Amino acid sequence: MKAHLIEIGLHKEHSFSIKKIDQHHFESPFHFHDLCEMNYVVESFGKTIVGDNISNFSSGDLVLMSSNLPHIWYNDPSYFKEENLASAKAIVTYFNPDFLIGLTNDSQYNLQIKSLLEKAKRGIRFFGETRRNAINKLNDIVDKKGLEKVIHFLDIVNLFLDSKEYECLASIGYRHSFNEKDTERMNNVYQYLIKNFTDPISLSQIASVANLTPPAFCNFFKKRTQKSFSEFLNELRVGHACKLLQNQELTIADVCFQSGYQNMTNFNNFFKKITKKTPTQYRKECSVLL
Numbered sequence: 001m002k003a004h005l006i007e008i009g010l011h012k013e014h015s016f017s018i019k020k021i022d023q024h025h026f027e028s029p030f031h032f033h034d035l036c037e038m039n040y041v042v043e044s045f046g047k048t049i050v051g052d053n054i055s056n057f058s059s060g061d062l063v064l065m066s067s068n069l070p071h072i073w074y075n076d077p078s079y080f081k082e083e084n085l086a087s088a089k090a091i092v093t094y095f096n097p098d099f100l101i102g103l104t105n106d107s108q109y110n111l112q113i114k115s116l117l118e119k120a121k122r123g124i125r126f127f128g129e130t131r132r133n134a135i136n137k138l139n140d141i142v143d144k145k146g147l148e149k150v151i152h153f154l155d156i157v158n159l160f161l162d163s164k165e166y167e168c169l170a171s172i173g174y175r176h177s178f179n180e181k182d183t184e185r186m187n188n189v190y191q192y193l194i195k196n197f198t199d200p201i202s203l204s205q206i207a208s209v210a211n212l213t214p215p216a217f218c219n220f221f222k223k224r225t226q227k228s229f230s231e232f233l234n235e236l237r238v239g240h241a242c243k244l245l246q247n248q249e250l251t252i253a254d255v256c257f258q259s260g261y262q263n264m265t266n267f268n269n270f271f272k273k274i275t276k277k278t279p280t281q282y283r284k285e286c287s288v289l290l
């Protein structure tokens with residue numbers, strides 16, 4: 001599966017397009033394109049990489065991304081074990097940013113739009129009432145036609161303009177430096193890591209996936225992701241541990257070993273370094289929220 005700069009097929013004169021996805025699993029590679037994208041996961045779970053951010057996604061996830069922001073939604077290995085239940089559904093909207101900027105001469109509106117698109121360069125995940133209202137409109141929009149579809153789309157954008165219910169994903173100042181060859185190589189690396197992060201992974205193993213020597217791979221990975229391979233792998237494992245800790249039936253030792261750590265000391269150290277909390281503190285906070 002080759003990753004590259006994807007041509008969406010939305011012509012300049014068109015405002016936006018909407019695609020419904022209903023398949024066994026998400027299969028788009030790590031990629032980027034010259035359109036903004038709004039990705040609503042109707043049903044599925046796994047890991048998403050947006051720029052230099054890696055996090056869990058599940059049903060109801062709603063993310064807005066600006067143009068040329070590399071991303072991938074990839075299902076967890078455990079997802080493929082549920083053969084009879086596995087289903088990946090999403091509603092994806094692509095739009096030309098110039099369409100929103102050129103709608104009106106209202107200076108206040110244009111400032112808000114430009115601010116939204118600037119934040120979307122890092123990827124924006126919405127939650128709370130904003131997400132619920134946007135999802136309701138997205139579920140309706142696929143059956144609308146003509147001007148009614150445009151109005152629904154603009155209603156969703158309007159929800160985002162004043163919302164405080166969001167988090168930016170990629171690091172402040174993140175700018176990708178990928179070309180097509182880089183993206184294909186990173187796609188192979190990311191897919192290998194997401195499939196195998198619960199097992200020991202040596203530097204020589206992952207370097208061979210990228211067809212590079214270990215020193216060359218370290219330089220390549222750090223330049224493209226702004227973090228070392230070990231930092232990225234630990235973020236991936238700790239992110240998975242955060243998800244597992246919400247399951248009260250698992251002991252913290254279970255979570256440690258199911259997340260790819262070989263001993264509790266390393267697990268506790270990396271978990272606290274990344275989340276600023278111990279696993280026990282994190283679990284307690286989750287139980288209150290749930």
